[in-house]
Amino acid sequence: MTVKINSCPNCGSEKVSRNGRTRHGKQNYKCRECGRQFVLNPVWKAITSEQQELMSRMLLERISQAGIARVLQVSEDTVQRYVNAQAVVEKRQVEVSPKPKKRLSVQMDELWSFVDNKGNQQWVWLALDAQTREIVGVQIGDRSAVSARSLWNSMPPVYRQCAVIYTDHWSAYDSVLPSKRHRAVDKDSGCTSYIERFNCTLRQRVSRLVRKSLSFSKKLENHIAAIWRFVHHYNANLQL
Structure with a gap:
């Protein structure tokens, strides 16, 4: 049955029919010209x-x-x-300031996180320029040599060619990083202190990574995007 009601908000037609009720119990209408469904005086409004x-x-x-x-x-x-x-x-490639081809120093570390449940572990692999403090490499995945390789490939070419890289003693690094430029060190050496400090910053600023929190990710794509969003923000503010 067609009823006389306010015109369709989409096409302006007055040929409008009742079309059941919404999940909130309000009368739903449907335009017989364009097919648009709507309610009168909607509470929902598009975000500005x-x-x-x-x-x-x-x-x-x-x-x-x-x-x-x-x-x-x-x-x-x-x-x-x-x-x-x-x-x-969300861009998934690091954006850093240009670097000359000279000796560079990079610190790498991996940060534990999970998506939906703690059985679905997602390790955040990060590489940081010890001079500029920029994040120069990111990978989210498992804790295998495959992820270590992806972290290495995510860095700009100048770092892969010139950087001396400091890591902890996790075995995945040994199979990927150039042996002549890889330094596996203990935490008390101070050679990975900047990346370890950034891990703390990341946990404090991205609620999905806060330990013992209800703000965990339920979708891997959103988990990865949230980390990249903060990395881009962090690097951009370092360059101001």
Whole structure:
């Protein structure tokens, strides 16, 4: 049955039919011209560009998605959709300042995390320039030599050609890094102190990585994107 009601918000047609009820119990309508479904006086409103900008900034802090939804007074579904969309377009390649071909110093380490449950371990492999403090390599995966190789390949060519690399004694590094430029050291040597300090920063700023927290990732793509988002933000602020 066609009813006289407000015109369709999409095409302006007055040929509108009742079409059941929404999950919140409100009367749903459907336009018979364009097929658009709508309700009268909807509570939901699209997030503004200002809210999107604020949401992006809040995602760089130790704030859960539920917390962001409460602060912005939007639904958690809205926040989740925004996070999902951003995960698709997030760059997954390091952006660092140009370096001359000379002796460079890099520190590497791996950070434990998980997605959905603690049985699904995802190790965050990081490489840091000891002079500029920039993150010059990132890999998220298992703790095998395959991930170590991916970390090595993620670094800009100048680092693979010139850098002396300091790591802990994890065996995966030995099978990947050039033996003449690889230095496996103990923590008390201080040669990996910068990357270990960055690991603390990463855990404090990315809520998904905080230990004993309910803000863990449920989707691997979003987990990876959150880490890359903070790495890009961190490197960009170092260059200011």
